[in-house]
Amino acid sequence: MSRDRVGSELANGASDPHYVTLLGLCNDLLRGRWTIALMALGCGLAAALILLVQPRTYTARALFVPDVVQPVRSGSEAMSPLSALGGAALGAGGSSRSTLLRSMSVTSGLPGNRTPLEPLDTAFYRILLQSPAFVRAVAGNRFTIETPAGTRTATAADIYGLPQGPADRRVDDAGRRLAREIATTSNDSSDIVTLSVRTTDPGFARAAVERLLDAMLEQNRRMSDARGAAQVAYLTRATREARSELNVAQDAFARFLASNRTFVPASEVALQFQRLDADVVEKRQQYGDLALQLERAKLDASRATQLISIVARPETPSRPDPRGVLRTAVIGMAGGAALAVLIVLTGAHLRRLRTAGYGDLATLDAGWRAARRFTPPRRRADAGRPASVTPGGLG
Amino acid sequence: MSNFDELRYPFGSLLEFLRGGYFTERAGLHLTIALILFGILSVHVLMGRGPLVQRLITLFFAGSVYNNPVFTIVGGLHVNEIAGSLAALWILLLMLGGLRMDVRRVGIPLLLGGLALFTHAALVSAFDTTLVPDNGTAIMRGVLVARIFVLGIIAIGMESLYRTREDFEVLMEAMVRFGVVAILIYFIQTGVFLSGTRPYGTYWDAGFTGIPSFGAVSIERGHFGKFLILLFPCFAWVALKRRRWIPMLLFCLVTLVNFSASSMSFLAGYVVITGVLLFRQVVRPSAVKWLIPAVAVGFILVSRFGAQYGGLIEKIVSLGLHGDEGGGRSFSVLDAYLTAHPMGIGYSGSTLRNVGTLPQINMGVYALASQLSFLIIPILAAFLWLNLRVIRESAWIGDRVVAGVLVAGMLMAVFIDLVDVLWFVPTIWAPMIICSGLAHLRRGSEMPARADMVLPTWHSPPATG
Numbered sequence: 001m002s003r004d005r006v007g008s009e010l011a012n013g014a015s016d017p018h019y020v021t022l023l024g025l026c027n028d029l030l031r032g033r034w035t036i037a038l039m040a041l042g043c044g045l046a047a048a049l050i051l052l053v054q055p056r057t058y059t060a061r062a063l064f065v066p067d068v069v070q071p072v073r074s075g076s077e078a079m080s081p082l083s084a085l086g087g088a089a090l091g092a093g094g095s096s097r098s099t100l101l102r103s104m105s106v107t108s109g110l111p112g113n114r115t116p117l118e119p120l121d122t123a124f125y126r127i128l129l130q131s132p133a134f135v136r137a138v139a140g141n142r143f144t145i146e147t148p149a150g151t152r153t154a155t156a157a158d159i160y161g162l163p164q165g166p167a168d169r170r171v172d173d174a175g176r177r178l179a180r181e182i183a184t185t186s187n188d189s190s191d192i193v194t195l196s197v198r199t200t201d202p203g204f205a206r207a208a209v210e211r212l213l214d215a216m217l218e219q220n221r222r223m224s225d226a227r228g229a230a231q232v233a234y235l236t237r238a239t240r241e242a243r244s245e246l247n248v249a250q251d252a253f254a255r256f257l258a259s260n261r262t263f264v265p266a267s268e269v270a271l272q273f274q275r276l277d278a279d280v281v282e283k284r285q286q287y288g289d290l291a292l293q294l295e296r297a298k299l300d301a302s303r304a305t306q307l308i309s310i311v312a313r314p315e316t317p318s319r320p321d322p323r324g325v326l327r328t329a330v331i332g333m334a335g336g337a338a339l340a341v342l343i344v345l346t347g348a349h350l351r352r353l354r355t356a357g358y359g360d361l362a363t364l365d366a367g368w369r370a371a372r373r374f375t376p377p378r379r380r381a382d383a384g385r386p387a388s389v390t391p392g393g394l395g
Numbered sequence: 396m397s398n399f400d401e402l403r404y405p406f407g408s409l410l411e412f413l414r415g416g417y418f419t420e421r422a423g424l425h426l427t428i429a430l431i432l433f434g435i436l437s438v439h440v441l442m443g444r445g446p447l448v449q450r451l452i453t454l455f456f457a458g459s460v461y462n463n464p465v466f467t468i469v470g471g472l473h474v475n476e477i478a479g480s481l482a483a484l485w486i487l488l489l490m491l492g493g494l495r496m497d498v499r500r501v502g503i504p505l506l507l508g509g510l511a512l513f514t515h516a517a518l519v520s521a522f523d524t525t526l527v528p529d530n531g532t533a534i535m536r537g538v539l540v541a542r543i544f545v546l547g548i549i550a551i552g553m554e555s556l557y558r559t560r561e562d563f564e565v566l567m568e569a570m571v572r573f574g575v576v577a578i579l580i581y582f583i584q585t586g587v588f589l590s591g592t593r594p595y596g597t598y599w600d601a602g603f604t605g606i607p608s609f610g611a612v613s614i615e616r617g618h619f620g621k622f623l624i625l626l627f628p629c630f631a632w633v634a635l636k637r638r639r640w641i642p643m644l645l646f647c648l649v650t651l652v653n654f655s656a657s658s659m660s661f662l663a664g665y666v667v668i669t670g671v672l673l674f675r676q677v678v679r680p681s682a683v684k685w686l687i688p689a690v691a692v693g694f695i696l697v698s699r700f701g702a703q704y705g706g707l708i709e710k711i712v713s714l715g716l717h718g719d720e721g722g723g724r725s726f727s728v729l730d731a732y733l734t735a736h737p738m739g740i741g742y743s744g745s746t747l748r749n750v751g752t753l754p755q756i757n758m759g760v761y762a763l764a765s766q767l768s769f770l771i772i773p774i775l776a777a778f779l780w781l782n783l784r785v786i787r788e789s790a791w792i793g794d795r796v797v798a799g800v801l802v803a804g805m806l807m808a809v810f811i812d813l814v815d816v817l818w819f820v821p822t823i824w825a826p827m828i829i830c831s832g833l834a835h836l837r838r839g840s841e842m843p844a845r846a847d848m849v850l851p852t853w854h855s856p857p858a859t860g
Contacts, residue, residue, distance in 0.1 A: 018494050018497055018498050018499050019495045019497055019498075020495070021490065021493055021495055022487070022490035022491055022494070023491065023493070024495075043518065043521065044521075046521075046522075051524060127754075130753065174736075198525075221789060226551060301737075324529075328521055328524055328527075331517050331520050331521045331527065331533060332522075335513075335514055335515075335516075335517025335518035335520075335521055338513050338514040338517060341510065342507070342510055342511065342514060387434070
């Protein structure tokens with residue numbers, strides 16, 4: 001706003017075009033009622049038509065709950081064959097007093113140590129289903145779907161009718177499209193996750209949900225295997241080291257016994273005997289614990305598994321999804337009407353400003369008119385130059 | 396503490412809170428006290444000075460931090476939202492009765508922005524039906540846009556109904572008073588926790604600080620921190636103009652012990668910008684007496700919670716600056732949205748900003764871009780232009796301190812809107828509306844009808860004839 005106008009506008013507030021009333025705006029809208037009506041109708045109809053020409057969609061749903069299989073602890077498991085071989089049995093090879101030296105804390109911090117496995121959070125599965133790599137891997141499978149003509153086996157790219165091309169690219173495109181058709185919701189109180197696929201083929205919708213569920217199960221199994229393999233690898237290494245330490249201790253003890261066949265219980269030799277005996281027992285206990293952990297880890301690798309419990313399996317949708325034509329038309333009409341209101345109100349305000357002789361707008365108008373009359377320098381030069389005869393024109 | 400679980404709310408509204416008898420539990424003690432104090436404050440405001448619509452507006456702004464489920468009355472609306480809706484309806488009636496609106500102020504641009512967002516959202520939803528899969532989502536989207544209209548109408552009402560400086564001061568006083576009570580509730584909740592009972596609204600730290608923090612009168616600890624920090628200009632105003640420093644100290648203390656990375660970084664931003672704008676007013680010999688306790692408190696906090704602040708800095712760096720995937724602040728998240736919906740998903744506020752299986756999006760400007768697509772350019776430009784215009788007008792306030800804290804609030808609002816999804820909070824717009832209102836009050840009373848008058852710049856005292 002120009003500075004010299006500020007005072008006069010405040011002084012003449014009543015006729016100021018910058019002040020509007022709601023009734024004045026309503027009048028503006030009434031004047032532009034046909035514009036508003038036509039745009040609302042046009043946008044509503046266009047939205048409905050676009051929706052009607054689109055193919056019908058079908059949604060297949062599955063409900064599942066994150067779950068876990070806990071390893072079962074039994075009495076026999078507490079003393080595995082390997083640990084027995086290592087001499088983990090209480091009192092075996094050592095005095096009962098020295099067995100008190102053992103401490104379970106030696107192995108308490110190991111990866112194989114047991115804590116109850118919690119089911120994965122629902123967010124994990126939602127994020128997994130957002131993962132492009134995961135969806136792409138699913139889309140790369142072949143799907144068997146029932147069609148009126150019989151059973152059809154095809155890739156997702158074939159079902160989507162994607163153009164021929166490099167296989168990787170087709171799988172990638174199919175994965176992107178499938179990702180757009182997947183939707184997941186979860187209920188915080190029940191932890192039930194709803195997985196749905198909305199696509200144009202009812203058979204494919206069901207098959208895709210089935211395949212996604214299978215892929216999630218497979219993912220869980222791979223994660224458990226990887227975790228179990230890591231535990232087993234760690235414990236195998238630790239057991240090997242414990243075994244070698246036990247051998248060293250036993251050798252030292254054997255050497256001692258060989259060189260001290262007669263000893264007096266109260267002598268220094270007797271004290272060394274007890275120390276070496278305790279060392280052997282301790283090492284044996286450590287080895288036994290580790291061996292036990294290793295056995296458990298091997299068993300848990302196949303037992304403690306994250307899984308999903310299917311609450312409702314997907315079914316082939318028998319009827320298409322509701323189109324929501326009315327809703328879409330109403331939303332389209334609202335959008336068109338709002339756009340028209342914007343246009344009408346802006347136009348009316350500009351008219352008011354022009355009528356009031358608003359300085360800035362007049363300057364803008366003049367600039368705009370000048371821009372429309374603008375002639376590029378080359379054309380201006382051409383216009384000033386006398387007409388010349390082209391070389392070809394003479395022949 | 397390692398196996399600490401978050402304790403949220405087993406109730407979703409005031410009715411459930413009362414019907415379930417949660418107000419009798421020790422875990423709900425802080426909320427019961429909050430309800431009583433909020434009731435007293437609300438009655439005090441509603442029986443205060445000015446017309447009723449003005450008091451409703453005060454409640455609308457001052458109660459924004461009170462978004463805990465116990466303040467949900469009906470239809471998922473909180474007390475302040477109901478007050479705001481009533482005020483907006485009242486102002487609409489006044490507008491029908493001939494209330495004049497100045498298109499150059501803040502309200503009309505807000506309404507026009509809302510209309511543009513509504514148009515875009517409706518057209519995008521009409522042609523991309525996956526965005527509105529059911530009627531509930533459609534209604535929710537409508538409600539989200541309607542909140543902009545409520546704010547715009549209230550801004551228009553304030554432009555016309557707030558005729559004296561005291562009107563604005565009453566509003567800012569009320570915002571501070573409600574904020575102080577919210578802070579006290581936070582400390583009461585901390586006391587309940589330390590006594591051995593885990594109160595409702597106890598939250599873990601997202602793995603960064605190692606100690607719990609609390610939602611207090613808000614639905615969640617992050618909400619509490621973010622909604623409260625937006626009141627900084629009002630707290631600074633009370634401290635600098637009314638010489639009441641206790642609210643400001645409480646405000647800083649609760650922000651420092653709440654361990655919300657966003658609110659702490661925003662506090663730092665507010666302090667720096669206000670300090671720069673009001674350097675001469677803040678840095679004075681008399682301020683030294685406050686500097687000593689502030690340094691002492693800071694030293695104690697750092698020595699006690701040094702590791703936690705280190706964790707927060709790590710969070711700010713990893714999520715805010717490096718844009719980790721987990722924080723929803725990386726460009727790839729925006730790319731995923733724009734690839735799936737090139738025309739945007741339509742204005743969705745904070746509630747519906749995440750769509751389908753697309754990843755969570757938390758960066759303010761990215762969330763806005765994913766919602767508005769190309770429309771973000773004119774909308775952002777208009778927002779910046781509006782800010783600039785009001786900042787220029789702020790010179791008319793005639794009080795550097797008031798203008799300074801309000802301008803700091805506006806500048807921080809731009810920054811906050813860029814980094815966080817908080818543009819839907821009414822109090823983030825309050826400094827702009829108040830600043831524009833105060834400037835026009837003085838401009839209207841002192842402006843001579845002279846053609847040779849020179850508009851003042853912000854750093855010069857206003858020309859008064």
